[in-house]
Amino acid sequence: MELDEAIKSIKSVKIQGAENVAVFSLNVFKSEFNKLKDENLINDSKIIKKKLIQARPTEPCLRNSLNYLFDNLHGGNLKEQINEKIDFMLDFFKNSKKSIAEIGANKIKSGMVVYTHCHSSTVIDIIKKAKKQGKKFEVYNTETRPLLQGKTTAKELAEEGININYFIDSGMRMAIKESDIVLLGADSISCEAKVINKIGSELAAEVAKNFDVPLYICTNSWKYNPQTTFGFDEEIEKRNKEEIWKNAPKNVNIINYAFEIIKPELISGIISEIGIYTPYIFIDEITRTYPEIFNKKLNNL
Numbered sequence: 001m002e003l004d005e006a007i008k009s010i011k012s013v014k015i016q017g018a019e020n021v022a023v024f025s026l027n028v029f030k031s032e033f034n035k036l037k038d039e040n041l042i043n044d045s046k047i048i049k050k051k052l053i054q055a056r057p058t059e060p061c062l063r064n065s066l067n068y069l070f071d072n073l074h075g076g077n078l079k080e081q082i083n084e085k086i087d088f089m090l091d092f093f094k095n096s097k098k099s100i101a102e103i104g105a106n107k108i109k110s111g112m113v114v115y116t117h118c119h120s121s122t123v124i125d126i127i128k129k130a131k132k133q134g135k136k137f138e139v140y141n142t143e144t145r146p147l148l149q150g151k152t153t154a155k156e157l158a159e160e161g162i163n164i165n166y167f168i169d170s171g172m173r174m175a176i177k178e179s180d181i182v183l184l185g186a187d188s189i190s191c192e193a194k195v196i197n198k199i200g201s202e203l204a205a206e207v208a209k210n211f212d213v214p215l216y217i218c219t220n221s222w223k224y225n226p227q228t229t230f231g232f233d234e235e236i237e238k239r240n241k242e243e244i245w246k247n248a249p250k251n252v253n254i255i256n257y258a259f260e261i262i263k264p265e266l267i268s269g270i271i272s273e274i275g276i277y278t279p280y281i282f283i284d285e286i287t288r289t290y291p292e293i294f295n296k297k298l299n300n301l
């Protein structure tokens with residue numbers, strides 16, 4: 001796919017979910033990068049990187065993976081080094097997804113109702129794994145206005161033979177009240193262990209707390225935003241008002257926040273490739289496990 005078309009697919013949320021956006025961008029970067037001539041290779045490839053990051057600038061998984069390609073390069077063959085790093089990242093995403101699915105599926109028991117919101121490929125894989133293990137459970141999910149990513153979740157799980165109860169967003173309280181576990185994805189995790197995910201996620205977390213339903217964030221660790229350690233806040237994506245209401249009356253101000261912040265106090269644990277940890281311990285663990293990348297100020301672009 002050409003770069004401009006790829007950027008359009010990310011901006012329009014045709015390619016959605018933090019990890020899918022990162023993996024898609026790595027593949028697009030790889031194909032564009034390998035077309036470049038050797039002279040000006042670094043400059044030209046940084047332009048491609050910048051364009052991809054700007055297609056969804058609030059996604060640290062995308063930023064971290066593309067920035068990593070240019071980190072610690074040595075004097076040898078640049079094409080080879082960067083291609084190796086791309087393949088390392090693509091393998092990481094594949095392997096971490098598998099590990100998270102295995103760890104997370106252990107939290108799902110037969111007879112449970114599992115609640116999720118929006119569409120997280122990580123949550124989907126956990127639920128599919130639990131089904132493959134022969135467990136019998138139901139999933140409740142909410143449609144996730146305005147782009148209805150909840151439909152994708154419902155479709156993908158229904159295709160696996162899982163029973164879905166599909167709620168409108170304002171039915172979230174009723175759905176969670178009847179659930180045994182809440183599984184949500186993540187777009188970004190700050191050094192203060194705050195998690196950013198689709199709008200509605202903090203609401204879900206507050207409702208879950210109210211009904212004593214445990215809530216787990218399911219994510220690979222590359223959603224961590226190392227910039228937050230240096231005082232930069234992750235921006236909350238604010239999207240086009242037309243997504244909510246086309247040709248709205250002149251004095252109607254439409255506020256289309258795509259994400260919201262979940263406080264660590266509302267999170268029972270973060271399920272990642274390194275295991276299940278409470279949010280604060282998760283930060284300690286990943287900054288110890290991946291010190292090279294997560295203790296360093298990386299250029300945002």
Ligand code: RUB
Nearest residue numbers: 016017018019120121122185186198
């Ligand atoms: C998707 C969303 C997902 C996270 C995690 O929002 O909030 O929960 O991105 O997804 P959008 P994954 O549809 O606006 O991209 O687990 O696949 O990385």
